[in-house]
Amino acid sequence: MLTEPRPTDLSAGLRLWRQRRRVSQLELAIRAGTTQRHVSFIESGRSLPGRDMVIRLAESLQLPLRDRNALLLAGGFAPAYDETPYDDPSLGAIRAALAGIVEGHRQYPAVVVNRRGDLVLTNRSFDVLIAGVAPYLLEEPVNGPRLLLHPDGLAPRIVNFAEWSWHVLDALTREAAQNPAPEADALIEELTALVPPRPPSGPDHLGFAVPLQLDSSYGELRLITTLTRFGTAIEVTVSELRMEAFLPADEATAKALRLLDPAAPG
Numbered sequence: 001m002l003t004e005p006r007p008t009d010l011s012a013g014l015r016l017w018r019q020r021r022r023v024s025q026l027e028l029a030i031r032a033g034t035t036q037r038h039v040s041f042i043e044s045g046r047s048l049p050g051r052d053m054v055i056r057l058a059e060s061l062q063l064p065l066r067d068r069n070a071l072l073l074a075g076g077f078a079p080a081y082d083e084t085p086y087d088d089p090s091l092g093a094i095r096a097a098l099a100g101i102v103e104g105h106r107q108y109p110a111v112v113v114n115r116r117g118d119l120v121l122t123n124r125s126f127d128v129l130i131a132g133v134a135p136y137l138l139e140e141p142v143n144g145p146r147l148l149l150h151p152d153g154l155a156p157r158i159v160n161f162a163e164w165s166w167h168v169l170d171a172l173t174r175e176a177a178q179n180p181a182p183e184a185d186a187l188i189e190e191l192t193a194l195v196p197p198r199p200p201s202g203p204d205h206l207g208f209a210v211p212l213q214l215d216s217s218y219g220e221l222r223l224i225t226t227l228t229r230f231g232t233a234i235e236v237t238v239s240e241l242r243m244e245a246f247l248p249a250d251e252a253t254a255k256a257l258r259l260l261d262p263a264a265p266g
Contacts, residue, residue: 010071010075011042011043013071014043017071018043021061021062023061025040028061034056048076051077051080055068055080064115064179065081065239066115066240067179068080068081069081081235082235083236084237084238086237086241098241099121101243102121105125106125106261107125108257109125109126109129109257110126110243111123112243112244113242113244115179115240116184116187117143118141118142118143119141119142119143120241129154129260130154137152145168146187146191149195151194161195162195162196162199163210164212165191165194169195172188173188211224216260218256219252221256222250223246223247224248224249225245225246228243228245
């Protein structure tokens, strides 16, 4: 897919996002507490909404905070949401909380990634899991999907690589469709070239329910993933963080994870 550039005028931006979200003018108007006529006039450039209305429209379309700021700028308003570097002292409490949550998942691997999928935080169990990958893949910034699908990363150890790689790519594609970004398209294109053709769907096809089957020194691991996002963040960087934990799908995997990281609690 090719991400369309962000429109620089409010009318085009609102129309583009509404179409991406597959929302009618009437539905958007109801969500935002206005009229279809007003939405139509904004999209045609015949009406210039106030700052509060732009925020309400952006919220009604569930835009990421980064894109809400872009829509405000397109309307001639200052951004409403701060964007702070992750290592800024003002985010110290957030970093400490995330570190506690990630470490609390040991003995299960867990990571925190940013909007590009780059690792910003990992726990010891994940570090053990990726031992042996090519050192250059661990140079900052370390991209999670690339680490998983690259032939010098975990790919050779993924038993169901043909199926699971497309599970990852499909998830990236869905995310890019909902929250477009040029770097997301570039990553999808790069990773698509690294994986085998999509396998045909057979009678055992499970759709989204694809566990990660990974070889380890203690046998095959069957892992399922959970994703956690901030639900009420009002800061761009924080809103774009997500935590992914790899949990055992069976008792044999749980036992193997305990052996792989014997220092983990439990």
